[in-house]
Amino acid sequence: MKWYRRSLDHGDQNAKILIGYLYLRGNGVPQDYVIAFMWFSVAAAAGDQHAKRWAR
Template identity: 40%
Template sequence: MRKRNIVGGILLAAQLMGSVAAVAGPWEDGMAAYNRGDYVPAIRVFRTMAEHGNAKAQNVLGVMFRKGEGVPKNPARAHMWFSFAAKRGEAGAKVELREVSRTMTAQEISQAEAMARACEASNYRACEY
């Protein structure tokens, strides 16, 4: 009887562990890649999510462009992604948008805003990455 309970407990634990792994989705995959410094797969995941309106993913793309993580540093592109995320209510993006704007000229901000308009108008097909 005791052996049966132990085997049953092991099987239950294995099922629970398997179901936890099944819960992980694109966000978790992207963050795992980002946190280990594997930026190319992270960008792929976050870009897809961002194109579908995910504000958190848009914010992360902004951070990656601001810091030059897996992409060349680009304040205009960072501004663009932060502005998308901020419009969708991402609080961190609002702060990041203010910070990156402080480092940009009026012309650079204007360029970033034009990029954002073109990107949104094309349903994210004509975004400059």
């Protein structure tokens, strides 16, 4: 998670959806569908087409 956050801090837009997947699956973080949805929504608002599918 630390590296995804650093990527996000450095402007990597893909990190948003990847962080969402971490929370969706519970990989390295507690599984949390609400936080996953939040990250997918943020990525979708930034124009990520894959995130738009998950943020419905």
